[in-house]
Amino acid sequence: MLIYGEIASSIAIVLGLASISDTIKFHRAFSLIGDASYSIYLSHIVISLRIAEAIYRHAPITGWWQFIGWIFTSLSISLAIGVTAYLLIEKPALRWIKKTGISVTHFSRGNST
Numbered sequence: 074m075l076i077y078g079e080i081a082s083s084i085a086i087v088l089g090l091a092s093i094s095d096t097i098k099f100h101r102a103f104s105l106i107g108d109a110s111y112s113i114y115l116s117h118i119v120i121s122l123r124i125a126e127a128i129y130r131h132a133p134i135t136g137w138w139q140f141i142g143w144i145f146t147s148l149s150i151s152l153a154i155g156v157t158a159y160l161l162i163e164k165p166a167l168r169w170i171k172k173t174g175i176s177v178t179h180f181s182r183g184n185s186t
Contacts, residue, residue, distance in 0.1 A: 081148055083109040105156060112163055113155030118169065120154060121147040 085106045
């Protein structure tokens with residue numbers, strides 16, 4: 074199951090990186106997915122497991138079509154939650170860090186203030 078998240082994250086990263094190229098033009102949505110790929114990565118496993126648990130409780134996955142439906146549902150919800158987390162948490166946090174001038178190396182050295 075983890076392999077599907079890795080594949081989706083890899084595709085999102087590649088599309089996000091390709092969208093900044095001058096030779097290949099992608100829709101802004103692909104760039105947003107690329108920017109939000111870390112948030113998507115962090116949320117996809119929890120979302121996938123919860124959806125699988127809920128679906129299996131009500132309608133066990135017995136065939137390929139049910140499995141494909143579960144994958145599509147999990148990916149769609151993971152994308153939505155990951156992009157929302159990026160827009161509401163990660164992006165404002167990055168703006169705040171830039172505004173305050175805090176460096177990442179400050180925290181990596183064990184400094185608390």
